[in-house]
Amino acid sequence: MPMPLTGDEDCGTREIVRAGPVAEKEGELVDSSDQQIIERVNQGDPAAFEELLERYEEKIFHFGMRMCGQVEDARDLLQETFLNAFRYLKGFRGEAQFKNWLYKIASSVCIKMRRKGKFEPDFEISLDQLVPTEDGEVPQEIPDWALEPLENVLSKEVRRRLSEALALLPKEYRIVLVLRDMEGFSTEETAETLGISEAAVKSRLHRARLFVRHKLHEYFQGRKP
């Protein structure tokens, strides 16, 4: 007797149930079409991989620019990331979103990479360094740059200062700030992507933010008449 159709349907349902909590947590649907493309690649249609490129190349390039600061390095990171993704695609199990899996590869490429001709800062950031001092780093009043509408604050110069501050951050702090505050990853996803604990993510993120705040503060202080 042939197996009733419901058997297959059960398998399908189980897949969906497993993907369910992730989809709910993120408030977005699991992108099943990524999975379909991956299956096509793995079933012997490597050209389908270019569809994945089209979908994610811009994102990974932006990540590279944020992490490395220049096009040449971002290009290297982009190429290395997709070469590795293609190489290891068979190992992608579909439990994670493809995007997160790709960022995991990009992050590990980035950690290993040396930026061309650029000094790579390497130091621990302690909270004590960043405690606002009484001599005016944080006044009793909210500073103007935190009060004004955001669009008034976001000048070209401020954007440049932010990029500068990012480049001055040691890589392990920079990558957490970039993932959390620029790429939109949650604490949990960042921890998973970098293979560190959520406590470590929170700790590095807080230090990195305080470091950037300090740099922005210096800039706005210097501008005061």
Added chain:
Amino acid sequence: MDEGCRKLFERMSEYLDGELDLKELADIESHLHLCHHCEACLAALRRTIEVCRSHSVPSMPTEVRRELHELIRKNLS
């Protein structure tokens, strides 16, 4: 900086990210009502996060895209 300020200073990001439990949240909020120093510090950190979130980078140059696709095609075969 007193003990309340120090405690808040350590947890500020978690506060802004909504990652504190109710007890910690209540402690911090009652401190914030009284302490202008921490209020100012928090506002500057909140603004820093907003500036980070709006960080934009130039889009990918056509040349970079072309090179990537060529490289991948070479590896596909």
